[in-house]
Amino acid sequence: MNEINLDALVQYVSTFGVKLLVGLLILVVGLKLATILSKRLVASLSKQGRLDEMLVHFFGSLLRYTIIAVTVITVLNQVGVQTASLLAVLASAGLAIGLALQGTLSNIASGVMLIFFRPFRTGQYVEVAGKAGTVKNVSLFTTELATPDNVQIILPNSQVWSGSIINYSYHDTRRVDFLIGISYEDNIDKAFSVINSVIGGEKRIHAKPAPQVVVSELADSSINITVRVWVTSGDYWGVKFDLTKQFKESMDANGLSIPFPQQDVHLIQSA
Incomplete structure (x- = not known):
């Protein structure tokens, strides 16, 4: 009797051992295949250039996780696990898993929405969830x-999708605004001439829409002139910095002053 049980045990262990080895082999090959095929898909789609980079990586991840699943x-079937029963158990536990992972599931759902609706793309400068930077x-x-100083920011997709999205790079052009204050003793027309001369010398400024130079406010200490010019989005900061410097230098060269805030203090002496 003991011999029969021992033979049965040996036969069972041998059979299960073979199944286990085959299952491990399938697992190793499957994981390797998932990585190779996902990378090849990403490379192929990137080479074609028809899809946005975000979609390319999404399809690569989708293929990888599908192959892994x-x-x-297949491995579970190989080692004798009844996957139909296992799936039924997982389905019955779906509610509990969903409640426990609602944050993660929300991030996945938001990630899918971001990838397919594409409110922004890789390389664009955006402001989302209170943070700004290049995607x-x-x-x-x-x-x-x-960020502009190359600090990495990682945000959960649920926060990105549920809030306002400001995309500074969406349009091809952007308007650059300047506020220049001149003294009340200065000649406004002369200031306009100096400002327009600087604008005319900057080739990155677009002719249409035409630049705008107007008196926007008679402030306490200065006459404020608002300058608005249109540039290609990629030139925004370069034009902003360069013209700020040129406006100051040109005004100094033409005898126009930028006054400091001033207050008149009247001392009243009591009798």
């Missing part, structure tokens, strides 16, 4: 930004 189910990557869970 199929591999895991580096959008995955199923997070959005990665880089």
